[in-house]
Amino acid sequence: MTYNFNKITDRKNTNAIKYDLAVARGKPADVLSLWVADMDFPTAPAILEALHEKINHGIFGYSVPDQRFYDAVAKWMKEEHDFDIERRWIVTTPGVVFAIACAIKAFSSEGQAVLIQTPVYYPFKNMIEANKRKLVTSSLFEKDGKWQIDFADFEQKIIDNQVKLFILCSPHNPVGRVWTREELTKLSEICLRHNVIVFADEIHNDFIIPPHKHIVYSTISKEAAWNCVVSTSASKTFNLAGLQFSTNFIQNPALKKKFHDERDKTGYDEPSLMGFVAAQAAYEQGKEWLTALKAHLAENLAFLRNFLKERLPRVRLIEPEGTYLIWLDFSAYGYSDAQLDDIIVNKAKVWLDRGTMFGSEGENYQRINIATPRPLLQEALERLAKVFN
Numbered sequence: 001m002t003y004n005f006n007k008i009t010d011r012k013n014t015n016a017i018k019y020d021l022a023v024a025r026g027k028p029a030d031v032l033s034l035w036v037a038d039m040d041f042p043t044a045p046a047i048l049e050a051l052h053e054k055i056n057h058g059i060f061g062y063s064v065p066d067q068r069f070y071d072a073v074a075k076w077m078k079e080e081h082d083f084d085i086e087r088r089w090i091v092t093t094p095g096v097v098f099a100i101a102c103a104i105k106a107f108s109s110e111g112q113a114v115l116i117q118t119p120v121y122y123p124f125k126n127m128i129e130a131n132k133r134k135l136v137t138s139s140l141f142e143k144d145g146k147w148q149i150d151f152a153d154f155e156q157k158i159i160d161n162q163v164k165l166f167i168l169c170s171p172h173n174p175v176g177r178v179w180t181r182e183e184l185t186k187l188s189e190i191c192l193r194h195n196v197i198v199f200a201d202e203i204h205n206d207f208i209i210p211p212h213k214h215i216v217y218s219t220i221s222k223e224a225a226w227n228c229v230v231s232t233s234a235s236k237t238f239n240l241a242g243l244q245f246s247t248n249f250i251q252n253p254a255l256k257k258k259f260h261d262e263r264d265k266t267g268y269d270e271p272s273l274m275g276f277v278a279a280q281a282a283y284e285q286g287k288e289w290l291t292a293l294k295a296h297l298a299e300n301l302a303f304l305r306n307f308l309k310e311r312l313p314r315v316r317l318i319e320p321e322g323t324y325l326i327w328l329d330f331s332a333y334g335y336s337d338a339q340l341d342d343i344i345v346n347k348a349k350v351w352l353d354r355g356t357m358f359g360s361e362g363e364n365y366q367r368i369n370i371a372t373p374r375p376l377l378q379e380a381l382e383r384l385a386k387v388f389n
C-alpha cells in the first residue's frame with residue numbers, strides 16, 4: 001500500500017488545539033502551526049477500519065481490553081523494542097501525563113522533591129507543581145551539537161533535595177536525544193543508590209533515527225526494572241492523542257499497587273473504548289504505515305537540514321536521534337527570547353514552541369514539529385527565511 005504524507009488535510013475547525021486555539025492563545029489567525037506534538041496526517045487505514053467497525057456496531061458501553069489487546073502490545077514491544085512484557089504488569093491510563101500525575105502522588109508526598117532534566121516537555125514541571133511537590137531540575141547541557149547529562153549534578157541534586165521520584169524523558173523531548181544504554185545505566189545506578197523511583201516516559205519510543213536504538217528503561221537491569229514505571233502509548237506513534245489511552249508497565253507489585261491505587265482515586269476505571277481499539281489495531285497492523293511515515297519524516301528532516309544550510313545558515317539544527325520534534329538554535333541572531341518569539345509568531349506568522357517553555361536552558365531555541373506534509377513545512381520555512389533575511 002502507498003501512503004501520501006504530502007497530502008494536506010485541512011484541520012481548521014476540527015477542534016484541533018494545534019489550529020483552532022491560535023487566536024485564543026494570542027497568535028495571528030493566519031499563523032502556520034508547527035507546535036504541539038501531534039501530526040497533520042490521518043492515522044493508519046487499519047486503525048480507521050477498526051474504529052469504523054465499532055461505530056457500525058453502534059454500542060459504546062463500558063468496555064475493557066481482552067487478551068487480544070495484551071497480545072498485540074506484547075508483540076509490538078518485543079518486536080520493536082526487544083521488551084518482554086507480562087500482562088500483569090500493565091496499568092492503563094487516559095494518557096502519559098495522567099500517569100505522571102498518578103506516579104507523583106503514588107511515590108512522593110506533598111513537599112517532597114521530584115527531579116526532571118530540563119529543558120523538558122513542560123507538563124512534567126506543571127504536574128509536579130500542581131501536586132505541590134518540590135520541583136528539582138538538573139540541567140542538560142549542549143556540547144558539540146549534542147545535549148548531554150551532567151551526572152554529578154544529577155546525583156548531587158538528588159542528595160541535596162532527598163529526591164523521591166525522577167521523571168525521565170526517553171527519547172528526550174525537546175533535545176532529541178535517544179539515551180544510550182551507558183547513560184541509562186548510570187542514571188539507574190544513581191537512582192538505585194539513593195532510593196529514587198523512576199518514571200520513564202517513553203512515548204516517543206517508536207520514532208528513532210538509525211543507527212540509534214531505544215533502550216527500554218526497565219531492560220537496563222533487574223534492579224532498575226523493579227524500581228520504575230515505563231509509560232508508553234500508541235497515541236504519539238499513530239496520531240491518536242485525542243483518543244486518550246496509554247499503557248504503563250510496572251513489574252514491582254508494590255509499586256504497581258501504589259500507582260493503581262492513585263489511579264483508582266481519580267474515579268477512572270474502564271479505559272476509553274476507542275482508545276484501546278485503536279491501540280490494538282495499531283500494534284497488530286500498523287507497522288507498514290509507520291515505516292512509510294518514518295521515511296516521510298526522514299525526508300522532511302533532510303529538507304529542513306538543507307533549507308537551513310542554504311537559506312537560514314544562522315539557525316543551528318540540533319541533529320535529532322529520535323522524535324519528530326526538532327530543536328533549533330536561533331542564538332546567532334542575538335535577539336532576546338521575547339523578541340525572537342515575537343518575530344517568529346507575529347512577523348513570520350509561524351507558531352513553533354518557544355524554547356523557554358521547556359526550561360530556561362531553552363533560551364534562544366524554538367522547537368519545530370516536522371510531522372506535517374512537506375508543502376506546509378516548506379511554507380513555514382519560507383516565511384521564516386523572509387523575515388530573518
Ligand SMILES: Cc1ncc(COP(=O)(O)O)c(C=O)c1O
Nearest residue numbers: 037095096097098121173201203
Ligand atoms: C514526552 C511526552 N510525554 C507525554 C506526552 C503527552 O502524552 P499524553 O497525551 O498521553 O498525556 C507528550 C506529548 O507531546 C510528550 O512529548
